[in-house]
Amino acid sequence: MSWNWTLRAGAATLVLATAVSAYALDAASVEKARSDYFHSVGKAMKGSGDELKKPEPSMTDVKAFAATLDKLAPELVTHFPAGSGPDAGIKTEAKADIWTRPADFKKAVDAFTTAAHAYNVAAQTGDAGATRTARMALGKTCGGCHDSFRNEEHHNH
Amino acid sequence: MTRLKVWDLPTRLFHWGLVVLVGLAWWSVSVHNLTFHRICGSLVAGLLAFRLWWGLFGGSTARFGHFLKGPGAVLKYAKGLIGHAEPASGHNPMGGWSVAALLTLLIAIVGFGLFAVDVDGLESGPFSNLVSFEVGRTASHLHDLMFDGLKLLVLVHLAAIAFYAVVKREGLVRAMVDGKKALPDTAAPLAPARIWALLVGLAIGAAVAGLLIRLSN
Numbered sequence: 001m002s003w004n005w006t007l008r009a010g011a012a013t014l015v016l017a018t019a020v021s022a023y024a025l026d027a028a029s030v031e032k033a034r035s036d037y038f039h040s041v042g043k044a045m046k047g048s049g050d051e052l053k054k055p056e057p058s059m060t061d062v063k064a065f066a067a068t069l070d071k072l073a074p075e076l077v078t079h080f081p082a083g084s085g086p087d088a089g090i091k092t093e094a095k096a097d098i099w100t101r102p103a104d105f106k107k108a109v110d111a112f113t114t115a116a117h118a119y120n121v122a123a124q125t126g127d128a129g130a131t132r133t134a135r136m137a138l139g140k141t142c143g144g145c146h147d148s149f150r151n152e153e154h155h156n157h
Numbered sequence: 158m159t160r161l162k163v164w165d166l167p168t169r170l171f172h173w174g175l176v177v178l179v180g181l182a183w184w185s186v187s188v189h190n191l192t193f194h195r196i197c198g199s200l201v202a203g204l205l206a207f208r209l210w211w212g213l214f215g216g217s218t219a220r221f222g223h224f225l226k227g228p229g230a231v232l233k234y235a236k237g238l239i240g241h242a243e244p245a246s247g248h249n250p251m252g253g254w255s256v257a258a259l260l261t262l263l264i265a266i267v268g269f270g271l272f273a274v275d276v277d278g279l280e281s282g283p284f285s286n287l288v289s290f291e292v293g294r295t296a297s298h299l300h301d302l303m304f305d306g307l308k309l310l311v312l313v314h315l316a317a318i319a320f321y322a323v324v325k326r327e328g329l330v331r332a333m334v335d336g337k338k339a340l341p342d343t344a345a346p347l348a349p350a351r352i353w354a355l356l357v358g359l360a361i362g363a364a365v366a367g368l369l370i371r372l373s374n
Contacts (some may be wrong), residue, residue: 031366039278043290050286139279143189146277 003093027088033038034094035081037072044068048123052132059126066123066131069138073116076109107143115141159249161346163246165216167355169206172333175201175263179307191280195373198282199346200268203366207358208260214354216347218247225257244327246344252317259310266303269368273297285370 022066048065051057098105115138122134182197212221224247234250248256271282274293285293321327332338340346 041292042274042276042278046274046281046285046290046293047278049278051279053286125262135279140276142277142279 027084027090029092030079031090031092032082037075037079041069041072041142043152044072045135045142048135049130052128052135057128059123059128059131062100062128063123064124066120069116070120073113076112077106080089080105081138082085095149095151098149105149108141108149110142112145117124158339158343161246161344162209162342163218163338163347164336165219165349166336167211167215167335167346167350168219169333171204171226172224174204178204179263181243183304190331191275192351193372195283198267198270199366199369199373202262203262203362203364205264205267206365207362208362210354210358211350214350214358215347216350218347219297219350219368221257224248224250224253226253243344244325244338244340246338246340246346255310255314255317258312259307261302262307266300266307269296269300269303271296273300283369293352 029031044065048069050061051061051065080094080098082092084098085094085099086092107111115134119131119134119138122130149154163208177213178197178201182194184202185194185197186189211219214220215306217223230250238251241251245252245337271284271295274281274285274290276294278290280294281294282317285296286297318329321329327338329338336347
């Protein structure tokens with residue numbers, strides 16, 4: 001009987017451990033993809049910003065960056081599945097508020113998506129002045145969301 | 158003991174200007190006003206450029222050669238600190254190195270800030286367009302890290318001032334305000350700088366600050 005119980009306990013532990021590690025692995029890979037995603041957003045923001053800072057920006061480059069942002073913006077929500085927050089035991093800057101205040105989060109994300117689209121529309125016209133203004137407006141939606149839903153990072157690369 | 162002149166006016170203005178501007182830079186970033194933050198940083202850069210010049214051609218007590226002493230002098234001063242060391246005309250051998258460390262950290266902070274990029278790729282230093290997003294992010298982290306170091310060093314600086322006020326009965330703050338310090342009559346007072354040195358220093362500082370402000374916004 002004791003052998004039987006040991007076996008059962010062992011099997012149960014194994015199942016549990018597998019489940020837990022699978023779950024943890026999942027959240028960690030979500031975090032990795034999320035971090036890569038925001039990295040791409042930041043790169044496109046910086047790339048277009050560097051260009052727009054010039055007195056005579058290359059609007060071809062700016063158009064490409066703005067199109068990238070317009071394409072990336074709607075993907076944002078897919079990077080925040082339930083269970084990928086700070087409670088998942090992973091190192092993340094995502095605040096639990098994302099999941100406890102879904103309506104507010106959606107509003108902030110929608111503002112970003114709309115502004116990214118407006119940025120692309122402005123860029124495609126080739127008007128540098130209007131594009132600069134649209135980029136600042138887009139930047140405000142980044143900051144607006146980060147203020148409420150992202151923990152200020154500190155020295156982690 | 159007489160109150161003798163130890164700090165020239167430019168050195169004092171540099172000191173208090175730095176206190177105000179670093180404070181404003183810290184505050185501006187906490188309220189996400191990066192435009193103002195870059196102006197403060199540019200002005201700090203101008204002050205630092207002036208100070209480096211002043212360290213070579215300024216009044217005697219401001220010169221690096223005057224206050225950067227070898228380990229022997231530092232050790233001797235440290236031992237005398239508990240006993241009856243004479244008050245120093247200018248930076249003492251320990252304080253001199255603390256000034257060097259403060260200046261080095263400030264230069265590093267400004268230097269990294271020039272290339273820093275924020276997480277959104279939106280706000281950035283004036284030279285960030287020369288580096289990739291990744292390098293800009295690293296510069297931003299180092300900018301932060303060096304500022305933590307500066308805060309620590311400022312605490313040490315304030316603790317030292319408190320120590321001198323309470324234990325040694327030396328009013329270092331007052332000396333940095335009116336430039337005078339109670340010293341033995343035999344002490345060497347400040348040998349002021351030449352006027353051309355001041356004018357060149359001011360021009361260098363203004364050029365650096367002006368250029369960075371122009372490039373920043």
